[in-house]
Amino acid sequence: MRLDHKIAIVTGGASGFGAGIARRFAEEGARIVVNDVNAPGAQAVAAAINAAGGRAAAFAGDVSKDQDVDRLVRFALAEFGGLNVIVNNAGTTHRNQPMLDVSEEAFDRIYQVNVKGLYLTAKHAVPHFRAQHDGVFITIASTAGVRPRPGLTWYNGSKGAAIITSRSMAAELAPDNIRVNIINPVAGETAMLADFMGEDTPERRAQFIATIPLGRLSQPTDIAAAAVFFASDEAAFITGACLEVDGGRCI
Numbered sequence: 283m284r285l286d287h288k289i290a291i292v293t294g295g296a297s298g299f300g301a302g303i304a305r306r307f308a309e310e311g312a313r314i315v316v317n318d319v320n321a322p323g324a325q326a327v328a329a330a331i332n333a334a335g336g337r338a339a340a341f342a343g344d345v346s347k348d349q350d351v352d353r354l355v356r357f358a359l360a361e362f363g364g365l366n367v368i369v370n371n372a373g374t375t376h377r378n379q380p381m382l383d384v385s386e387e388a389f390d391r392i393y394q395v396n397v398k399g400l401y402l403t404a405k406h407a408v409p410h411f412r413a414q415h416d417g418v419f420i421t422i423a424s425t426a427g428v429r430p431r432p433g434l435t436w437y438n439g440s441k442g443a444a445i446i447t448s449r450s451m452a453a454e455l456a457p458d459n460i461r462v463n464i465i466n467p468v469a470g471e472t473a474m475l476a477d478f479m480g481e482d483t484p485e486r487r488a489q490f491i492a493t494i495p496l497g498r499l500s501q502p503t504d505i506a507a508a509a510v511f512f513a514s515d516e517a518a519f520i521t522g523a524c525l526e527v528d529g530g531r532c533i
Contacts, residue, residue, distance in 0.1 A: 283311035284514045286439045289352060289362045291315045293345050293399065294372030296323025298472030299422055302502020303327075303369055303509045316340045318372070324392075335337045337362075338412055345399035346391075354408040365410055367513045368403050370444075371422040377477045380418065389436050398438035400408035400447055408460065417460040421448040422505065422513050423468045425528045439504030441466075445524060450523035461521040463512040468528035470500030495530030 290307050292363050294300040296318035304314050308331045314332075318324040321342035331338035341357050342349035358365045362432055374395045376388045400421065427441030438503025445464055454461035469478045469490065478490075491498060513515055526532045 283518070284510055285367075286311035288312045288366040288513065289316055289358060289364045290367035290513065291358050291365065291403075292369045292371055293354075293403070294422075296327055297466065298474070298507040299470065299502050299505045300369070300371040302506040303329045303371060303422075304338065305331060305334075305336075305365075306503070306506035306510055307369075308334070308338055308514065310514075311426070312367070313362045314338040315361065317343055317345070317354055317356070319344050333416055344466045345402060346369075346389060346394035348402055348405075349401075351402040352406050354405075355410070359410065364414075365407060366416065367418040368407055369420045369421065369422065369509060369513075372399055372401055372426075374475075375434065375437040375477050380433070380454075381435040384436055392436055392440045393443075396437075397443045397447065400444060400451075404451060408455065408458075410454075411460045412458045413461045416460075417455075418463040418513055419448070419451065419460070420509050421445070421462070421464045422509075423466050423524075424527060425468050425532050426525070428466060428524070429532045431475065449508050449522045449524070456521055459461050461517070463509050463511075463517070463520060463522070464524040465505060465512070466524055466526045466528065466532070467505050468494060468526075468531045469502045470502070470505070472502075474497070493531060494528070497533060498517070498529060500527060500529065 295304045295316035301324045316324045324340035328338040328340040426438040426443040430438035
């Protein structure tokens with residue numbers, strides 16, 4: 283049990299990478315708050331974890347809203363009596379298209395979720411982490427933030443911002459023994475895949491997979507394995523690291 287006695291919030295936990303991380307954390311002994319704007323989805327993931335013998339609770343909320351994040355952190359503390367890890371997984375994108383075709387509304391939403399969400403979880407969790415002189419943030423960013431490609435310009439920029447913000451947090455929070463690390467997945471089997479590719483067809487998948495040296499898309503289990511390591515005491519001397527979980531795409 284690599285995460286025994288740890289309490290974690292996983293944002294965007296109702297599906298995809300977030301659901302995979304929540305399930306794997308629970309298998310490793312952590313107690314989980316599954317957060318998502320999709321309340322039924324979060325409840326379903328939490329229920330599945332509890333049915334499998336883990337401990338989880340669902341909390342519906344939007345990571346781009348200050349009041350929701352305040353309530354999320356307070357919920358974790360009240361429900362499980364503490365907080366050790368926040369996985370900033372919630373994210374959104376725009377459909378693959380020319381940069382000037384993306385609406386201002388879509389641009390704003392991408393930065394609100396992908397970047398402002400980091401600010402708000404820090405605002406409400408760092409005081410608690412400082413008080414206990416211990417805490418972990420894990421940012422699920424993207425290979426798009428380190429190897430951008432046309433068609434996803436504004437999403438790429440938001441993930442680049444998430445990476446540098448997280449690394450700056452790591453430098454500033456290290457004296458408080460608060461670690462901040464980043465995982466950069468390549469596109470995977472999630473609800474956003476069609477947006478990344480423009481359309482999800484066998485031909486488009488084949489074209490995309492051809493750019494990944496290990497020859498497949500990422501899976502939630504791949505990202506969850508990396509997240510377990512960063513959350514565990516095995517990574518106690520690692521902060522500010524960016525780990526590409528991408529089958530070699532960034533080579």
